[in-house]
Amino acid sequence: MSDLNTGMVEKYRNNFLKEVEANVEEGDWVKMCMQCGVCSGSCPLGPHWDHPPQELFMMIRAGKRDEVLQSTSMWMCTSCYNCIVRCPRELPITHIMHGLAHYATRLGIEPKGQPTRQFAQLFWDNLAKNGRVNELWLGVNLYFMNGFVEGIKVAMGMAGIGLGMLKSGRLSLKELIGGHTVKDKKGFKAMIKKAQELEAARVDGSN
Amino acid sequence: MADEIKIGAYICKGCGLGDRLDIGQLEMTATRDGKAAICQQHDFLCSDAGVKMIQDDIDNEGVNRVVIAACSRRAKTDAFAFDNVTLSRANLREGVIWVRPDEDDQQETTQEMADDYVRMACAEAKYMKVPQASGQQGVNKNILIAGGGISGMTAALEASKAGYPCTIVEKTGALGGATAQLYKKIPTKSPYADPEDNGVAELIAAVEADSNITVCLNSTLTNTAGAPGRFEADITTESGSTETKSFGAIVQASGFKPYDANQLTEFSYTKSQDVITQAELEALAIAADGGPIKRPSDGKEVENVMFIQCAGQRSKKEGHLEHCSGFCCSASIKQAMYFKDQNPDIDTTVLYTDLRTPGAGGENFYRSGQKKGIIFTKGIATEVVHSKNPIVKFKDLILDEDVEDEVDLVVLATGMVPNSGQPTRAELTQSDNDDIAADKAGEEREIRIDVESILNLDYRQGKDVPHMENGFADSHFICFPYETQRTGIYTAGPTRRPMDTTQAMDDAMGAAMKAISEAENAGLGKAAHPRVADLSFPSFRAEGCTQCKRCTVECPFGAINETEDGYPEFNESRCRRCGTCMGACPVRVISFENYSIDTVGQQLKAVDIPDEFEEKPRMLILACENDAYPALDMAAQNKIEYSAFTRVIPVRCLGSVSLSWITDSMNSGFDGIMLMGCPSGDDYQCHFVKGSGTAQERMGKVGDTLESLSLEKERVQTFEISITDIHKVPKLINDMAETIEQIGMSPFKF
Numbered sequence: 001m002s003d004l005n006t007g008m009v010e011k012y013r014n015n016f017l018k019e020v021e022a023n024v025e026e027g028d029w030v031k032m033c034m035q036c037g038v039c040s041g042s043c044p045l046g047p048h049w050d051h052p053p054q055e056l057f058m059m060i061r062a063g064k065r066d067e068v069l070q071s072t073s074m075w076m077c078t079s080c081y082n083c084i085v086r087c088p089r090e091l092p093i094t095h096i097m098h099g100l101a102h103y104a105t106r107l108g109i110e111p112k113g114q115p116t117r118q119f120a121q122l123f124w125d126n127l128a129k130n131g132r133v134n135e136l137w138l139g140v141n142l143y144f145m146n147g148f149v150e151g152i153k154v155a156m157g158m159a160g161i162g163l164g165m166l167k168s169g170r171l172s173l174k175e176l177i178g179g180h181t182v183k184d185k186k187g188f189k190a191m192i193k194k195a196q197e198l199e200a201a202r203v204d205g206s207n
Numbered sequence: 208m209a210d211e212i213k214i215g216a217y218i219c220k221g222c223g224l225g226d227r228l229d230i231g232q233l234e235m236t237a238t239r240d241g242k243a244a245i246c247q248q249h250d251f252l253c254s255d256a257g258v259k260m261i262q263d264d265i266d267n268e269g270v271n272r273v274v275i276a277a278c279s280r281r282a283k284t285d286a287f288a289f290d291n292v293t294l295s296r297a298n299l300r301e302g303v304i305w306v307r308p309d310e311d312d313q314q315e316t317t318q319e320m321a322d323d324y325v326r327m328a329c330a331e332a333k334y335m336k337v338p339q340a341s342g343q344q345g346v347n348k349n350i351l352i353a354g355g356g357i358s359g360m361t362a363a364l365e366a367s368k369a370g371y372p373c374t375i376v377e378k379t380g381a382l383g384g385a386t387a388q389l390y391k392k393i394p395t396k397s398p399y400a401d402p403e404d405n406g407v408a409e410l411i412a413a414v415e416a417d418s419n420i421t422v423c424l425n426s427t428l429t430n431t432a433g434a435p436g437r438f439e440a441d442i443t444t445e446s447g448s449t450e451t452k453s454f455g456a457i458v459q460a461s462g463f464k465p466y467d468a469n470q471l472t473e474f475s476y477t478k479s480q481d482v483i484t485q486a487e488l489e490a491l492a493i494a495a496d497g498g499p500i501k502r503p504s505d506g507k508e509v510e511n512v513m514f515i516q517c518a519g520q521r522s523k524k525e526g527h528l529e530h531c532s533g534f535c536c537s538a539s540i541k542q543a544m545y546f547k548d549q550n551p552d553i554d555t556t557v558l559y560t561d562l563r564t565p566g567a568g569g570e571n572f573y574r575s576g577q578k579k580g581i582i583f584t585k586g587i588a589t590e591v592v593h594s595k596n597p598i599v600k601f602k603d604l605i606l607d608e609d610v611e612d613e614v615d616l617v618v619l620a621t622g623m624v625p626n627s628g629q630p631t632r633a634e635l636t637q638s639d640n641d642d643i644a645a646d647k648a649g650e651e652r653e654i655r656i657d658v659e660s661i662l663n664l665d666y667r668q669g670k671d672v673p674h675m676e677n678g679f680a681d682s683h684f685i686c687f688p689y690e691t692q693r694t695g696i697y698t699a700g701p702t703r704r705p706m707d708t709t710q711a712m713d714d715a716m717g718a719a720m721k722a723i724s725e726a727e728n729a730g731l732g733k734a735a736h737p738r739v740a741d742l743s744f745p746s747f748r749a750e751g752c753t754q755c756k757r758c759t760v761e762c763p764f765g766a767i768n769e770t771e772d773g774y775p776e777f778n779e780s781r782c783r784r785c786g787t788c789m790g791a792c793p794v795r796v797i798s799f800e801n802y803s804i805d806t807v808g809q810q811l812k813a814v815d816i817p818d819e820f821e822e823k824p825r826m827l828i829l830a831c832e833n834d835a836y837p838a839l840d841m842a843a844q845n846k847i848e849y850s851a852f853t854r855v856i857p858v859r860c861l862g863s864v865s866l867s868w869i870t871d872s873m874n875s876g877f878d879g880i881m882l883m884g885c886p887s888g889d890d891y892q893c894h895f896v897k898g899s900g901t902a903q904e905r906m907g908k909v910g911d912t913l914e915s916l917s918l919e920k921e922r923v924q925t926f927e928i929s930i931t932d933i934h935k936v937p938k939l940i941n942d943m944a945e946t947i948e949q950i951g952m953s954p955f956k957f
Contacts, residue, residue, distance in 0.1 A: 017582075032577050034562070035585050035605060058605040061582050089574075 005107040009065070016065045023203075025099030029091045033057040039083035039093050049073045053083060053093050056100070069104040075116045077101075106203070118145055128192060131182030136175035214332050215270030216243035216325070217261055219252035219277035219299075227304040228321050233276060236322045240813070241329025245270060252277050253286040265292055272332035276325050279840045280857065293335035293801060297321075297328035298855070301843035306937070307851055316823070316851035323814050323854055330813035334805040338743035340732020341779040344436030347455035347730065348372060350722050351440055353428060353661055356384020357708055358460035358700030360410045361715035362722075366458075367419040371723055374421045374452060375414070376428055376442055382414060383407040384462050386708050390492035390545065393537045395709045399568030400575040401548070402541045405708075431457070432665035434766075434778035435695025436729030441663075455726025456695045458718045459672065459680070461661045463623040463701035470526045471519050474619055475593040480504040482591055482617045485538050492545045499549060502616045509553065512546055512616045513599050514539040515588045516559040520622035530677050532622030534707035537564045539620050540576040547579040556582045556612070558601055566709055586610070591617055623705040627680045627698070628661035628671030664693070668765035672696055676889070679704050681896070687736055689718040692896055694735055694764050694781045697721045729780035737783075737833060737894045738859070743799040744779040745788055751796040758788035758797060763862070763897040785895035786863025790902065795867055804865055807856055811868060814854050816876040819956045824852045824878035824947050828940070829864055832857040833894045835883035835928040835936070842933045849937040850944040852878075860884070861925075862898025869909060869923060876956035878947045879922050881940070882906060886927040899927070919950045 012019035020027040033054060040052030051059060051073045059068050074097040083093040101117070104110040110117060119142060126138045143158070144151030155162075165171035172179070182188045216237035218230055230248055237243040245264055249257040252275065264270040275287055276297035287294060299321050307317045350366045352359045355377030363373040375382070386392065391402035414420050423442050429449065430441040438454040468476045468484045476482050480503040483491070491500050499508040516536060520528040536559065543555035557576075562583065564573045577583065585604045592598040599612045660670040672691040675681045680698040682690045689697045699718035700711035725735050734741040747758075754773040766781035767788060775788075775797075789797045795804045807829075817823040830836045836857045842849070858864055861884030872880055885892040887900030903925055910920045926939055 031580060031582075032574065034573070034577075034583070055605055058585070058603075061584065062603065062606060062610075064606075 005109055008107065016063045016068070017061050019065070020060050020100075020103075024096065024103045026092045026095045027099060029096060030057050030060050032089050032091055034089055036088060038086050038088065039091075042082040042086045044080055044082065045076050045078060049076050053097065056097075066109075068100065069107065069109050070111055072111045072114050074098070074100045074104075075111070075114050115145075130179065131185060131188040132180050134175050134179045135171055136173070136179070211269075212272055212333060213245075213268070213270050214241065214243040214272040214274060214329055215245040215247075215261065215264045215268070216241060216274040216276060216329060217252055217257075218246070218248045218325075219250075219257070219275070220248055221251045221253075222278065222300050223304060224277070224299055225250070227309060227317065228299065229318055232318065233299075233321060233325050236325045237274065237276070237329060240322075240326045241274070242333070243274060243329055244268075253283040258286050261287075262289065265289060271337070272335065274325070274328045274332050276321075276328065279836075279843075281837060281840055291337055293332060293337055295328040295332040295335065297324040299324060301840045302855060305843035305846055306849050308848060313851065319815070319823075320851055320854075326813040326815065327810040327854070327856070330809040331806050334803065334809050336800040338741070338800040340742045341744055342732065343779045344434065344732075345730050346727060347436050347438075347453060348726055349374065349452070349454045350719070350726065351376065351428075351438065351452075351454040351457045352460060353457065354384065354460035354462055354700075354702075355379075355382040355422065355424070356460060356462045356700065356711075357386045357407065357410060358462065358702075358711045358715040358718075359384070359458070360414050361712045362458045362460060362699055362719040363420045364410070364413055364417065365716045365719040366723060367417050369719075369723055370419075371455075371726070372419045372421070374423065374442070374454070376423045376426050376440075378425070378427055380425050382411045382422065382424070388486065388489055389708075390489050391541065392708050393534075393541050393566075394568055394572060397568070397571075398575075399571035402544055428661065428663055430665055431662045434729070435725050435735075435780040437780070438695065455729065456697070456722035457662070458697050458699055458715070458722050459627075459661060459691075459702055460699045460715060460718070461626040461628070461702050463625050463705070466519050466528055466621040466624050468519065468619055468621050471619060471621075474515065474518060474588070474591040474617070475597065476619065478593040479591070479597050479617075481597050481615065482593075482619065484619050484621050485535065485542060488542050488545075488618050492542070495545075495549075497549065500546060507615060509546065509615045511554045511614045512543070512556070512618060513612060513614045514543060514555070514557045514618045514620060515591075515599070516557065516562075516620045518588075518619035518621050521560075528622045528624070528677065530622070530679075530705060531563065532705035533563065533565055533710075534705060535620035535622060536562050537566075537569060537572060537707060539618070540564070540572055540581065542618060543576060543581040544579060547581060551580060554582070554614075555580075556584055556614075558584050558586050558588055558599070560585065560587055560604065566707065623701050625674075625678045625680070625702050625705075626661065627674055627678055627702050629658050629669065630678075631669030631671070631673045662696070664765075666693070666765045667759055667768050668762070672698065683892075683896075686892070686894065689714070689721045690736065692764055694766070694783060695722075695725045695729060697725075732779060734782070734784045738785075741784045743784060743801045744782050745777050745784075745786070745797050745799055747775060747777075747792075747798075748796040749774055751794050753794055755793060757791040757793065761787055761791040761862070761897070761901055763787055763895050763901075783895060785860040785898050786858070787860060787895060787898050787901060790861075790863040790865050790905070792865070795865060802859060802863075804867060807858065808865075808868055808871055810856050811854075811872045811877070812875055814875075814877075816956055819952050819954075822952075824944070824952055825876065826850065826853050826879040826881065826940070826943055826947065827872050827877045828853060828855040828881045828883060829858050829861070829868065830855055830883040831861050831885055831899065831928070832859055834885045834892065834930040835926075837930050838928055838932050838936050841930075842937050845933060847934065847937045849940040852944060853940055860893065860895045860898035861902035862893075862895060864902055864905075866905065866909070866912075870912070873913075873916065873918065873922070873953070874955055876953055878953045879943050880924070881943055882923070882925040883928045883936070884925070886929060892929060903927075918953070918955075921946050921950060922953070 037054050040054050077097040122141050143154040218233050234246045237246045271292050273292050274295045278300040279298045280296035303320045348371045350371050350373045352363050352375045355375045366373050386405050387407045389405045392405045394403045425445040426442050429443040433439045441449050441451050443449045465486050502509050521531050539557050546553040546555050586601040588601045590600040596613045597617045603610050662671050664670050672680045672693045680691050697718040699715040758775050759767040764783050766778050768776040770776045884899035893899040906925045909923050
């Protein structure tokens with residue numbers, strides 16, 4: 001358990017709702033849920049969630065901190081925004097889901113080995129490097145995410161598509177050695193750094 | 208004028224009637240069979256010229272029975288409105304050409320249909336009289352208001368503003384009722400975010416400042432006699448002095464009492480002082496007056512409070528209320544705000560199963576509660592354990608788990624029990640029915656009823672307005688709110704149905720308006736809803752009456768008293784003109800001037816019945832004019848065809864159908880009879896409340912009569928038709944036609 005996590009538990013004691021309101025992006029909307037269940041019914045991945053959004057909101061109110069933050073549920077969100085569009089109370093549900101996922105990650109208690117989470121991290125690392133997504137490396141990293149043997153298997157399975165993309169120029173082998181970047185890579189790095197500073201300041205402020 | 212009957216028949220050729228029907232033949236039918244003295248055609252009868260033609264005949268030729276053969280009696284009523292004559296309508300458009308195909312081989316049966324309708328209208332005309340009010344009462348503008356709560360006060364202020372003097376009779380020593388006991392009330396104005404002052408002081412000040420309003424405190428109604436326009440009420444004070452005043456109409460706003468929480472043993476209400484009702488929390492909030500609310504047991508400032516919704520209501524358990532009281536969810540939000548507004552750190556939880564916040568601002572108020580941090584938990588409380596701090600055990604319905612929560616204070620959202628007075632005989636339970644049986648057997652026994660009467664009506668049918676199963680005064684929720692089964696007495700506020708203060712005040716306005724219009728109508732001898740402005744009223748031939756009392760018992764509105772020698776005594780202004788008494792009378796002595804055994808009986812006899820070998824059956828439909836007849840008209844407007852062998856006669860209510868019409872039509876050779884009335888039972892749609900239900904009961908016995916005549920039971924059928932059944936009705940008719948084809952023609956044809 002991280003220090004931050006211990007600190008938060010200490011700080012908010014039984015009031016998990018207040019913790020969420022203070023630390024989770026759009027968290028102060030959670031109390032406005034009226035449990036109609038339209039979000040759960042609208043989610044294209046709904047049946048695969050352990051706890052659909054409306055249930056997560058109820059769990060937050062009931063103070064079920066660990067069950068919520070360690071849940072894989074909010075990681076299932078694909079940002080289709082169906083729930084936001086349909087919520088009669090106009091809760092920014094998608095944002096809250098990502099906010100919860102992000103908060104769990106910050107606390108270091110996110111579910112390990114959750115594939116969506118892993119892919120998100122891969123994607124971010126890949127993008128943050130050059131300011132552009134390196135499809136080849138993203139693919140390779142993704143395929144070998146679960147070990148070498150599994151990676152070979154997946155890569156073989158996708159070989160046809162890969163060759164087709166190479167042929168049509170959608171994929172370049174040059175990507176293996178560096179690949180394309182944004183025009184002003186230095187500026188891009190500076191921008192990311194600033195954004196990270198701002199975020200850190202915000203988090204500190206709310207702590 | 209009235210002595211000599213002179214029928215003028217007017218046949219319209221517009222709307223395609225002239226193209227589809229042989230108008231010349233219709234004219235011949237009217238003069239030869241219908242004995243019309245004058246018969247004229249017109250290309251466009253409802254035009255100014257057409258109407259003038261009729262009016263000229265009335266003025267110059269002495270026509271006093273007008274027969275209009277054109278569209279449905281429900282169409283063009285403004286054009287065809289003539290004074291001092293009777294009006295019969297042969298429905299050739301909706302009743303004939305719109306329900307029959309325009310084909311050559313159908314022409315013969317279509318024309319027969321039209322001819323019959325003309326004969327029927329002329330026959331009806333012969334037996335109608337121009338109705339004249341009885342003059343039993345004049346206009347009395349005084350309105351009596353039973354109850355001085357916010358409903359009663361609002362009704363009084365509204366009626367007074369319209370120029371009608373009011374008398375409020377209040378049982379307690381002060382105006383204000385239940386609302387006066389509230390610390391604050393649910394908001395009534397945008398943005399509906401915070402509780403509002405209860406507003407009672409302003410209302411009382413307005414009432415007291417109004418010279419048109421008389422207030423009788425510490426008073427009850429010990430006797431209310433008469434009828435709309437001439438109610439005589441005995442207002443008795445606590446000290447026993449009685450004053451009798453007369454009124455035109457009555458508004459009953461006798462309010463509610465909270466459900467008795469002593470019955471909720473599972474919630475430890477009797478054991479723990481810290482388990483209280485919403486009403487008791489109001490008292491605590493008034494005592495705290497904006498400061499911290501302290502709990503009753505030890506005076507500790509409450510830090511953690513749980514509201515249990517639907518306590519003892521919305522449940523079929525013995526002793527619980529089955530209904531939702533509608534106000535308690537908003538009331539709990541309001542009360543949770545008492546805590547949150549004083550100190551946002553107080554934990555307030557509302558334990559609900561279905562949160563309902565009716566009214567325009569309800570949803571906003573709910574949101575406001577959520578914004579203030581009230582926690583709403585969907586769950587069912589199973590038990591409250593009595594200990595130093597009460598422990599609420601509940602099942603969380605979203606998380607599907609059993610939870611225990613220790614809190615400082617538990618508030619039970621109990622419901623409303625109406626103060627609507629004593630039940631009438633028809634509503635008494637089984638054990639009471641035994642008493643009635645004993646009563647009937649001749650042993651006069653007083654029926655034991657614990658409830659005090661509010662109005663103490665001097666009506667044969669009971670001391671108060673009839674109730675529904677749950678005790679609320681019966682009024683059709685959608686079709687005729689405020690109205691009761693006693694004409695001229697209107698209920699407002701929680702007497703009628705559970706509601707909050709805003710709704711009660713709106714309600715009071717509605718009831719006041721109804722009372723005003725009834726006071727005026729009664730003064731002119733005109734009927735109230737739904738036969739508004741009808742001047743006719745029932746009368747009876749005393750020499751034929753057997754004093755069977757069926758009319759007094761079956762009248763849905765308690766309009767009929769009994770005289771000392773046992774004859775019915777009709778109170779014109781209590782009567783709604785449904786004719787249920789006429790249908791009930793076994794010796795057929797009751798009639799209206801413009802609606803009687805003859806006006807319908809002669810119509811069905813006027814139908815031309817072809818002999819058995821022509822293979823043209825005849826089906827009679829007696830259709831309720833409120834729902835079934837409009838449904839038929841609308842089917843016609845949609846050009847939905849039905850059998851050409853159908854002859855429809857509108858009746859005021861299925862309850863007015865006399866069994867003699869059934870036997871007469873069977874005897875004259877009709878092959879089938881369909882009776883169409885409104886749905887009856889708990890969710891009745893009958894405009895006269897009990898009429899269609901009474902008819903169903905009566906017709907249940909027709910089968911035996913048919914069997915004794917060796918006729919098939921299927922020949923007479925009763926249907927419940929709603930006004931929206933426009934596709935169902937034609938289908939039912941065609942099914943009936945098929946049934947008749949199967950069982951064959953009636954053997955009673957000549």
